[in-house]
Amino acid sequence: MKYSGWPEPGELAVGRVDEIEDFGVFVDLLEYEDKRGLTHISEVASGWIKNVRDHVNEGQTVVVKVLEVDEDAQQINLSIKDVNDHQRKEKIQEWKNEQKADNWMELAFGEDLPGEQYAAIANELLAEFGSMYDGFEQAAIHGHEALEETDLDDDEVDQIVETARENVSVPYVTVSGYVDLTCPEGDGVEVIKEALQAAEGNGEVPEEVQLEVTYVGSPEYRIRVQAPDYKRAESELEDSAERARTVVAEHGGSGDFHRERQQDEE
Known part of the structure; x- marks a missing residue:
C-alpha cells in the first residue's frame, strides 16, 4: 500500500x-x-x-x-x-513485511478490490495494530478474536483470518517442563489419567497454543507448550502443571513440577 x-x-x-x-x-x-x-x-x-x-x-x-x-x-x-545500520535494517524489514501484507490483501479480497474498500480495511488494521503485517500476524495467532475491536464486517474478518492462517508464518516459541505425579490410593492409575487429561486442558486449550503431555518414566511426565511468545508459553506451562497437581492432591497424592528432567541417581 x-x-x-x-x-x-x-x-x-x-x-x-x-x-x-x-x-x-x-x-x-x-x-x-x-x-x-x-x-x-x-x-x-x-x-x-x-x-x-x-x-x-x-x-x-x-x-x-x-x-x-x-x-x-x-x-x-x-x-x-x-540513518544508521540498525535503523536501515529495521526499516527495510518493515517495508518488506508491508509488501507481504499488501500481497495478502490481494489474496484475501482479490485484485479487483476497490481502492476505497482497500484503504478502509488497511486503515482499520493500521489503527488497531500499527501495520497491516501485524494485523495479519495477530489474525493468524488469535483468529477472529484479534479483530474484535475493529470496525471490519464479518466477511472481511473471515477473509483476513483465513488468508492469515494459510500464509503467515507465526513466530512460535517452545518451552518444556516436567511434573512428577504420585497417588497412593487404590485407584491411583485412574487418578493419574484424570490428572494428565487436566494437564492437557480437557479440550479447552486456546487455539493459538499447542500443548502435549508425554510419559517419560514413572512418575515423570513431560509437558511441552508452543505459544506466540515466552510469557504466554511459560504461563500455559505452569497452568498445565498446576491442573495436574490439583487433581492428584484432591485424591491424597502429590505433584512436583520442575523445568529440568530429573536424572536417575547412580
Whole structure:
C-alpha cells in the first residue's frame, strides 16, 4: 500500500535512487504515491564527498530520513547519512513485511478490490495494530478474536483470518517442563489419567497454543507448550502443571513440577 499524503519530518522512509547529480541525489519514496525527495550531497555520506556516485547508484534501494517537507513548493529534503545500520535494517524489514501484507490483501479480497474498500480495511488494521503485517500476524495467532475491536464486517474478518492462517508464518516459541505425579490410593492409575487429561486442558486449550503431555518414566511426565511468545508459553506451562497437581492432591497424592528432567541417581 502506498500512502497518498506526505511524510513527516524525522520519519524514516524507503526510497529508490532515481537520479544522481553533482549536487545530490533524487530519491523516489516507495511508500508514497508520486513523492520524490532530494538528498543534498552533504547528506549523502559523512565527510567530504568527491563523487556522489562513489556512494550511491541509480536504482539502488536506500533508507532515508525526512529532514524537511514543503508541501507548497512540493519539496522534500532527505538524508541518507543520518540513518544508521540498525535503523536501515529495521526499516527495510518493515517495508518488506508491508509488501507481504499488501500481497495478502490481494489474496484475501482479490485484485479487483476497490481502492476505497482497500484503504478502509488497511486503515482499520493500521489503527488497531500499527501495520497491516501485524494485523495479519495477530489474525493468524488469535483468529477472529484479534479483530474484535475493529470496525471490519464479518466477511472481511473471515477473509483476513483465513488468508492469515494459510500464509503467515507465526513466530512460535517452545518451552518444556516436567511434573512428577504420585497417588497412593487404590485407584491411583485412574487418578493419574484424570490428572494428565487436566494437564492437557480437557479440550479447552486456546487455539493459538499447542500443548502435549508425554510419559517419560514413572512418575515423570513431560509437558511441552508452543505459544506466540515466552510469557504466554511459560504461563500455559505452569497452568498445565498446576491442573495436574490439583487433581492428584484432591485424591491424597502429590505433584512436583520442575523445568529440568530429573536424572536417575547412580
